[in-house]
Amino acid sequence: MSSREQILQRVRSNLPRVERPLPAVPPFDETRPASLLTKFKESLERMGGLFLEVPPVSDPRLAVHTQLAGAKVVCSIVPEFTGNRRIEDVRIPQDLADVDFAIVRASFAVAETGSVLLSEAELGTNAVAYLAQHLIVLLDPDDIVINLHHAYRRSEFRERHYASLHTGPSATADIEGVLIHGAQGVRSLSVLPFPRAIARSAI
């Protein structure tokens, strides 16, 4: 008998003979924050992320240009910015080892936790979001859901092979509880509110 059969058979004969119905999970969304964007910003900052403020009627790109000053290798995977490392030229993930800044767009964000969702569709090469020293994430303020219950209703989790909720930068406090950003992955994660071009032209 294969291990598969052996395990399944043992499980079957040992199942507790008790009635345990599967409960329905409510969305827990009765109390809505006044602004999902403000709530998202607060949650993100608690988790060590940076929120790039865009003054009204100004180009959001300016906030990023300040950050990029002095960066040698910039890999942009969004049309809004031009870098000097094209993701299309990346053959293997190791080609991204020297990237200082990667710029990507979030599929959506979660106000409750300050998370942004990135998948293979946004990243091109998944490793870019971890091998880069710093990550800049563009977010359309219309793409924010209230909490994780709403997040898991999104189609990304059924369609994409890889999807990751990033909540601030890579962090550790494994030594005496001292918090450090940039344990193995990115040292900083910044979110720039920037409406999608398609959404804008549709208006």
Next chain:
Amino acid sequence: MNTVTKPPRTDERQLHPEHPTEDPHTILHNGRRLDHAEGSSRPLKSRPEPQPRGAKVHGNRPVDQAEAAARFIASPEHEKMHDARLWDLRQKRDREMHAIPEWEDLRSLASAIKEHTLTHLDHYLEQFEASAQANGVHVHWAADAAEHNRTVHGILKDHGARTLIKSKSMLTEECGFRPYMASVGIEVIETDLGERIQELDNEDPSHVVVPAVHKLRTDVAKVFSETIGTDPDNSDVHYLAEAQRTATRPLILAADAGMTGCNFAVAETGTVAVCTNEGNADLSANVPKLHIASIGIEKLIPRLEHLAVFVRLLSRSALGSPLTQYTSHFRGPRKGAEMHIVLVDNGRSQRLAMHQFWTSLKCIRCGACMNTCPVYRRSGGLSYGATYSGPIGLIIDPTYNARKFSALPFSSTLNGSCTNVCPVKINIHEQIYAWRRELVRQHEVPFIKTALMKAAGELLSHPAAYRAAIGAANAVLAHLPRFVIYNGLNAWGKHREVPTPPKQTFHSWYRSNRGGAS
């Protein structure tokens, strides 16, 4: 003119008043200290002290947890840091709990979802396998630890892989994975900072979430100076963490294969959800061309909507942080890469049949019960001499080896705090008590403990004898010289003052005040 030396600024919450209240590198936001991930909510800093080691394990002989705990307590810097660090995590957990009005609803849901899944586990395992295969994932089954290790080795051999980067997984610890891989010539590189420290020090993780929490910064400096060449006199935490990042990065880039554990496996979509703070699981899975995920069969949950419940509870319970920095969902291989899943039983299906203990399979390995346990906080995880330590360890370990871990269920005060903080509502302290009875029944408890419990049982079942004994004991206790109470034979006199005995027992007070019928 005399110069007056100002006393240093002190903070009563600190371990040592001479240390500055805040490290110059403390990460602040709007002037407030950030404490997400495992970050402590207050500055803690130790004084150097040699590290006490864990339990002395002799084959199948019962592990003497109390002996190792005594050595940990005899190292006051370690004991103080450990106690303060874990209590801080517990307090952060309470803060997060109070911030969510639906907290108790989430706990009830989590418990009900897990119990439903475990009572239909055959169905969900088959569904998960089918979903994963439909996504292009290779699914393997392993009946025990040895088969798990052989299976992973087989996959690596097929790909000619010699080096493996991996994220933390309690299942692989349970399987003795690292020693096995060393024996077959595969180099394993742990990528979680805490786990890497433990790997380099040849020590097991002492906690399911913070593996090196029993170590001081100076212990880490010693390990790193001997293994990755850091300055032995520099125990600055930022320096140590950066040195480790720099040393590990080339190993990540050069690795032939990557491995992760799994926090939750979703049957309907074949999703493997992995939660880390460092992003190291994502590096392990996304840099090499081969990703292997080892999954205990109890990790199954039915649908994505259920994942929300568990993800909301896990990091809040574990660390008092709303979410881990990374919550990653692997459904299938990335383009040009391969993904394998190994579903591991290793005693879980047998545990399902134990009517008093099957609900321990609900555990999501958050460590909240460890952080709140007064015994665990003061004795360190390595004193248990087992993969799983703390309250959850007391009820899981004997299922693997009732003789070797026969003393563990006695390392508890049965205060019930573990049960109160458990996000999936496992009745941990009741199961600890049930294990004591079970082990006595199986004759795994030493004669002296059994004899004492029998005598106590006699006394407790005869009210008149009990009252006479208590009255006499209180009278004697009040007049005994210290050396009689605080000696080596009375474990309750160690490290604590025996309470002042009351002048009167409750029963005699009740008789004289409320009087009459008795």
